[in-house]
Amino acid sequence: MLKTSFSKLYRNTNFKQLKNPSLNLRKFSTTLERQNFKKLDEADVAHFKSIIPADDVLTSDLEFYNTDWLRKYKGNSSLVLRPKTTEQISKILNYCNIKKLAVVPQGGNTGLVGGSVPVFDEIILSTTKMNKIHSFDTISSTIHCEAGCVLETLNNYVEEKGYTMPLDLGAKGSCQIGGNLATNAGGIHFVKHGSLRKNCKGLKAVLADGTIIDSMNPLPKNNTGYDLKQLFIGSEGTLGIITECLLNIPAKPKFNDLLLVSCEKFEDILNIYKNIKLHLEEVIYAIEFFDNESLLIQEKHGRISPLEQKYPFYLLIETASNNPENQKILEDFISIIEPLDGVIAQDESQKKKMWEIRETIQEGASREGIVLSYDISLPLQHFYEVVEESRKKVGDLAKVIGYGHIGDYNLHLNICYDKFECDENFHKIEKIMEPFIYDTLVKYRGSVSAEHGIGLHKVKYLDRTQNQNSIELMKLIKRTMDPNNILNPYKVIKF
């Protein structure tokens, strides 16, 4: 039988209000030089007004478009274009390519690596006005929509019909599906639905010279030459601008259940993971991991944990299916894995409380002070090693917490410094950690960016995950498809 010392699920779990909440502001400084693009002039602006209505050629109040989500990156663009059709984008890019005007495509501008804002004065091409849902075919469960549709809008639209979007992100209220595709966005149910790449049935994209690539055949099987849409997915707008898509839309499962288990050793976590794959494959919906330090830091900053008894490691396992016995599947699973302790949520309120434990970790961390946060992935065998090693490296200088989407090997490693200023000690931590983390990733063939992409922030770390031959091939493809380098320059690959 399952012990359930997790008995305080009804306790108040809110963070205490902080009197002086500090924002974690660390401005980005770049040593980049502006490449030799043409400077925008009035004739250019007039030309764009001949392509799209003057209302959508913005030349003032561009603060929002120039500043990234984290307020860490700030560009200097003096022009935002908001086209409504693929053909307009084609005409805009064709002109920019001839004139050598640089362009940064922008969706909801919710990226976390500075990929969606200008570095200098690039023209911002916003897909905000391309927000039509063309159709939703319930026979093939496929949605046809434009790049500027907001993820949450799409989700509300399909949920009414008994379906759900194949991705779910914190930024869903603002992020756009075109940006999601361009960054191959991940999210909480990745372990169930797979990447957005896997759920993309068709794409329309515009190349740097304005050529429209229409790969909108809505077919799961279509072995006719190179699968061109793969080039645009995940390339962060550097090879083309995604304008429309066809996405696979899964049915919304009728039953959801949630199990929280605890373990003494990380090895036990791996063993449970293996058993999830063997026994729960068809129902697994999310697998989230956190360590005890992730809980302690929440408690330190006023969020009383609902878990009375503490253990070193936790797994939150969500299953979803149309099987009325969905909860029993988890009960049976417990008898297979025999965790140290655990609890199955008995109602929606308990589920919410259990999810909150996981979801408030990042907030807990940021209340400590400045956080060095790494979105990395690495083989599960080495998943926690990097947390333990980091702890040894920083010693008493900072707290290290490890949590994340372990179902997809995605670790959110946080180094939490207990001050809000970048003082000498903080720089010491940075100096220790950056080479250590990235060197470890090289050793284990991990990824410097599991889901956030490269953008501007991680360009210098690309070679820790991709070897030189691969980077050279990427450059070759970029040069071939965008010889003037007008599409999202300075991002992803360093030239």
Added chain:
Amino acid sequence: MLKTSFSKLYRNTNFKQLKNPSLNLRKFSTTLERQNFKKLDEADVAHFKSIIPADDVLTSDLEFYNTDWLRKYKGNSSLVLRPKTTEQISKILNYCNIKKLAVVPQGGNTGLVGGSVPVFDEIILSTTKMNKIHSFDTISSTIHCEAGCVLETLNNYVEEKGYTMPLDLGAKGSCQIGGNLATNAGGIHFVKHGSLRKNCKGLKAVLADGTIIDSMNPLPKNNTGYDLKQLFIGSEGTLGIITECLLNIPAKPKFNDLLLVSCEKFEDILNIYKNIKLHLEEVIYAIEFFDNESLLIQEKHGRISPLEQKYPFYLLIETASNNPENQKILEDFISIIEPLDGVIAQDESQKKKMWEIRETIQEGASREGIVLSYDISLPLQHFYEVVEESRKKVGDLAKVIGYGHIGDYNLHLNICYDKFECDENFHKIEKIMEPFIYDTLVKYRGSVSAEHGIGLHKVKYLDRTQNQNSIELMKLIKRTMDPNNILNPYKVIKF
């Protein structure tokens, strides 16, 4: 309650032995001209012997390597190389690229579109000797193996451990995983596992100039630049030669069940399909379709159908899960869809009989005479239209049958002519059908090749599925990555 007039599942269902079984031999004639590649000489052969052992530099008895699976295409190569390592392939290609020697990569040589044999005298680079399984990690359920591993060997290997390969093909006893990846092979459980592209976690491939691209990071989430492995998957050896891979290996479900249902109208089939997606998504394992004409042609040629009562359309629905109530899920499903008639297999023998109905269709067709067989896919709304329209087009000249993997919109359309010689009437049929089928595919954005690829056979039809801009981009990529066009020339794209 379900009617079960499908009561004769135990009747003998073997085909009668034919006295003079005729092979469906229709030799391919090409109007292609040999491109200006270097002719192989003794110095070249001597050089290859300095890279790999002389035993694996074959210059005689090359019939098997020169002839394709259907015995329709025959090349004239005088050299087969069987390297054992990626590095050897790198050296071979580097030499070939410098010397401008053309190369055709070959796996199990089971392709159906002439992609794996030489057109003229291309050197055959066989991956047969690259058949090591490096590791199978049961924590991440990932296999690491070489391109030459035979699919069935891999399947036997993982099945012992409770897993199954994510694809299952008729040719599994001969086809190699490298060839499967190069052609993005489909198969019967595509609707469950998705494409091989989706199950490929990592790849190693060699470019035309010998550069090794190592994308073997075994990470589900890795958003670090362009996903290069996508270029090699499905490009049929024209952009690089796949030498190693990391594949996702799903657990083998404990319970399998099979439902055969019949319908009066194709619309009812679509309605069932929609309900499968809504209610069976987590357990669906295969969805196969056939029409009554597919059964009648089997019966005509001596295979007595186990189905006494006939209906226009049939669906074979397989579910698989770890749920002991798996069969009950199908019973519940029947009450939702209310088919005209149907039966759930009650034991393994019944399952086998039911699968045989579907699996012997192609043999039934080929006993009629010459078969024009199309492996196409198209939106489900138009799936059966093309069968009905074809029937109208050919009239009494031939029988038209429609069946296939409807779960992936994959139709096997067969025009069955009742003679074994290509006489005047047959040419008349061909003349009617070829433009009609491919024009219909253009109209509905279907695919001229759902799973078999383009190879040599369908090069001239590529433009029915891919528009001109897409083909131009494919050419640009091919020219960039293989400027001397040495990798599998004449295939996929026409230059």
